[in-house]
Amino acid sequence: MSLLTMGFAAEWADDGIACNCLWPETTIATAAAVLAARPTDVTGQCFIDANLVRLAGVDDLSPYGGTDPLEYDFFLDPPDHVATTPLG
Numbered sequence: 312m313s314l315l316t317m318g319f320a321a322e323w324a325d326d327g328i329a330c331n332c333l334w335p336e337t338t339i340a341t342a343a344a345v346l347a348a349r350p351t352d353v354t355g356q357c358f359i360d361a362n363l364v365r366l367a368g369v370d371d372l373s374p375y376g377g378t379d380p381l382e383y384d385f386f387l388d389p390p391d392h393v394a395t396t397p398l399g
Contacts, residue, residue, distance in 0.1 A: 312332050313332060315332075316330050316331060316332040316355060316356075317355045320354040320355030320356075321355065324350075327350050329350030329351075329354035329355075330355065331354060331355070331358060332356075333359075333360055333363065334357060334358065334359050334360065334386075335359075336359045336361040336387060337361075337381045337383055337384065346364075
């Protein structure tokens with residue numbers, strides 16, 4: 312999915328269409344989070360769901376489910392800090 316995302320983003324950039332993908336941080340069932348940004352600001356990115364929600368200003372992720380200990384995706388290390396860079 313990551314390679315397709317980057318290819319679609321490059322192919323449709325001139326048309327003002329952005330393409331990004333969203334990966335779950337943990338193995339819990341997560342609902343898709345829909346956030347808006349200008350296509351010229353954010354495209355061709357692969358986001359981790361929890362980081363993207365934090366970047367949008369949500370600090371309390373408890374409503375999204377999961378119980379300790381969380382089982383993190385095997386491609387990811389458990390977070391040791393919170394993302395701090397705002398979206399476009």
